[in-house]
Amino acid sequence: MSGPRGYRVAVVDYDVTANALYQTADLPSGLDGEYHDPFLDAPDGTLLSDPRFHAQNVYAVAMRILARFEFALGRRVQWGCEGHQLNILPHAFAEPNAFYSRDDRSLFFGYFESFPDKQDNTHTVFSCLSHDVIAHETTHAILDGLRSRYLEPSSPDQGAFHEGLADVVALLSVFALPDVVGAALDGTTGTALIDQELLEKDKLANSVLFRLADEMGQEMSGVRGRALRHSIMLPPGKDYMNDPDWQEVHKRGELLVAAMLRSRRLRADEMLRLVRILDNVLNNTSLILLFRCGSKSLLFPGDAQIENWSYALSQAAVREKLKKVDLYKVGHHGSLNATPKSLWDLFDQKSDVDSPDRLQSLMSTMAHKHGDEERRTEVPRQTLVQALDRQSAFFTTQSLKENELFHETSLDLS
Template sequence: MNNPFTTEFRPPRRLRVFAFDPATARKFSNRDASIVTISIPYEMDPSEPNGDKLGPSGTYFEVIDYDPASGVFYKPIDLNDEQVWLNDGLAPSAENPKFHQQMVYAVAMNTVAVFEEALGRSVLWASSSKKVGKVWKEEFVQQLRIYPHALREANAFYNPAKKALLFGYFDAPANSSSAPAGTTIFTCLSHDIVVHETVHAILDGMHPRFAENCNPDMRALHEAFADIVALFQLFSFPEVLEDQIGKTRGDLERQSLLGELAQELGQAIGRGHALRDFLGGKNEETGQWELKPPRRDALHTADGAHARGAVLVAAVFRAFLTIYKHRTADLFRIASNGTGILRTGEIDPDLKKRLAAEAAQCARRVLRICIRAMDYTPPVNVNFGDYLRAIITADHDLFPDDVNGYRAAFIEAFTAWGITPSDVSILSEKALLWPTLSEAEENRQSVPEANPAEVTTTMVQKKIGWMLSDPIGAFSDLSSSVASAQTKAQQEAFQGTLTTILNEQKHLHERMQGRMSDLADALPLATVKSAKTSASTQPSTNFLEIADTTDRVLEYHAANYYKRLLWLLISKDATPEFLDLIGIAHVNDPDNPMGTLRRSSITGLPSLHVHSVRIAKRHGQRSKLEREYVIELIQTRRGYFDPKQQEAEDARPPSAKDNSRPHDFKYRAGVTFLIDAQSFAIRRLIRSRHSIYSEAGLQAHRAHLTGEETRPNNAFYSGTNPGSDQAFTDLHRHSHSEDSFG
């Protein structure tokens, strides 16, 4: 028999999991949709025999089944054991810890696959940081750790400090309706919860600042986005979809498992129903389930991350339902002789399959839109209105012809739930699109130069494009012009950065050359030859393009290389006009007087953090491959609750030594560039609503935090302003004042 883990024959790994959770699977009515099989592509799961490992381990995850409460390591499952891989893994079982390991590994891997398909690039975890001397160094994180039995409580969460997913377990209380009192409930066996936590980790890798509590929507967006992915991922399982289509007779506005999350956990903690229900709920007077109508004032009364996040999820789900009903109206007319009302009795099996196919297609498109939108947001201080603009722009740029009205459905649904951008006066598709660079120039209130378009678009944009396409050539140009820096200190600082970039460049060449022989069997010969040539030839070496065809380690280091190079380019050569246009404080202005603005320890000038330089490859209209670079820039300022103290600190003589001065919060602003990978033109300019200088933005951040101080403690806010590392723990701990989960 062929070994499936040889290079000659490596089929996808197939693993069985609970479609929902053990309690839902036990119900006789769910017997046809209680278990699903997940297929993991072998290139994402090059797991070798376990050996001394503590659980399943692959490219992205390492499962460690240690139970701190019991002080034991559970025996690890060997996914490469012949009896395991021949039978699509172990049979789902709440009693078997080995299956728990299989469940979290399979569901988390499947979630990564969904993101990589939508984003067109590899998923990278948030890097780990450590202080070396006076400088913070970032390190690549290869694997995210998963602990299926990490804690004994009704909670599960992503821990950004440990780079781990932690799942809890607990005994069902006396008021549990999902299992008898005393029965052990494992959060790691809830498909929804595992997806939800994995999404938190993926989003933290893309946008680490999204965990900051800077406005009412920021952490709510984290929660809502994780719920959106968990909900629509269920639509990828045909057996689940057809079962629920049959039970609702094709009407997805009726009560079903497709509009709920974490059924077992919600019932186990005494709610009597799922933890989240985005379609409706029981009427307290009649006891009957009712569809929840949209409310334009919902956000005004929603308190806390979960309540606000639920409004966003409801808006996305409403958009999906509108699209689904539009695409299936003809099927209902055909099946009902034109009335649109189906005959009584069980739905026709053929109609059920067709409706399920349409629902799956709509769900896939909606999910991809929501995921891709995360590349189209500002890098900090995002609200729901910004996310709507990101959704509309991301889909417009990939599918200019909106034949089926997806974008119109999103605009209508968000408006119905009161989610609208405050900076857009007309709710049309065109008005909601983020501006191009030329549109941003036209909208400027003042024009300091006679011909700003030539200064900003032609000169600076060309330099950025040159850096992306030919980093070594751009490096040489910057090297030769360092002497033109304004001060000797800046010259020395720039020279130090050039030395660091040069060392990283050499390491990248070595890594790429070393990987070419490993890739010879996996990639087309022409690709390998091209990569070898590029990596050994000085001019025209696009490290991001080459790294994208190799592995995640190279992709990470290539991105860091470009981040340093871009920082140097902007710090040295960006014009004041260009910086004004993109909403960034003048990073090359030694006379900037603001004392609270974070200063660079290298140059002593206003600091600029290049958060990301990444490439995305997506198939758009008529399957055309669209490639673009996503660049994010962030600036930081010290914030104080007392306006008089803020004024005094702003007036201090600026110094990099003041970066560590005590402060109450960090106020951030930033911009995202979307750059065409062929023309290197800036497609979109996505700025945070307020600049780093904005007193209105600073006051809004202050008001949000001081308003939080007056609220009673809940699962989102514990009475202090927790850092990002603590955010997910507090956010997901069950509390009677706000329903939550990890």
């Protein structure tokens, strides 16, 4: 019999159209520990044409999808069909199609001739090489195991749920492969950083990551760049549900996919919020620098906030040093918690009147960028600005003229 085969999946390489049983894919068993992939360094031409690789590919992708479900659920997941082993036929028939059949306990993957290119050449397109198609069909078999009656004829929404979930799994399962995601975005693999521009909403939505079965779609339609499905591009609307065009289960399933992917995009905003929280935490790891130059003390607290300060101010020796500050670079752009009142009260050189010894303060900030006046979190905090202005020789970058890039300040260190 053909292979590879394991307890859950068996590749049976039988071709109905050609009425041929392909030779066994004689691959290493991996039972002796590590699996040595015989195709690790094989050129693309070999991967595309060698039926043994096709067999390995369907086996690996199907098992990976099954493993993800089992990992998420924390238990074994049974197939919808009887028995513990699902058959996979990577070269089942000469048709641009693939499907799951409960009665046959099998996934069938077809192959077909591509549209002729400019030189009138065609090539064979194998659906068993498409990660998206394999993941999609495997999900049908798994969902059938979880909810067996979902395959019974009912409303179009039921079939659409099968198709939509299968598409969602196919699309999202790619994100667990960082190398593939990197290659799909900018053609590089490995640990290289991705250009932020490529992660903009529209660019991302148009990327191959959100298109399903790119090659299949292209070769079936003869239109370059046309994926089988590109659900994320569907404009939101309420008319789909009753539109006869959207009763067909694959099309209707796209509505679920679009809704899912859009909600994932919402999650990107949540991710950003998390980053901001992290950023706040990082502010509290800021170094507070106090320089002593000649007779003067210069305080540069960076982005230190209240938690930083409460530790520093709890120490009498530190408090003593802070009393003598001559120049204060206002912390964290003048934000609420960066200059605690207990710190401000310590500065002995504060004065309402100008004198050579008067406290100097410098603030780099930009108003109306952060925080909220009503909630008294605006940056810079107005009460702080007023105190600085009244009791120190105060300079803020807000008073820089349009062409000025910096402000010079001098301090007599004698």
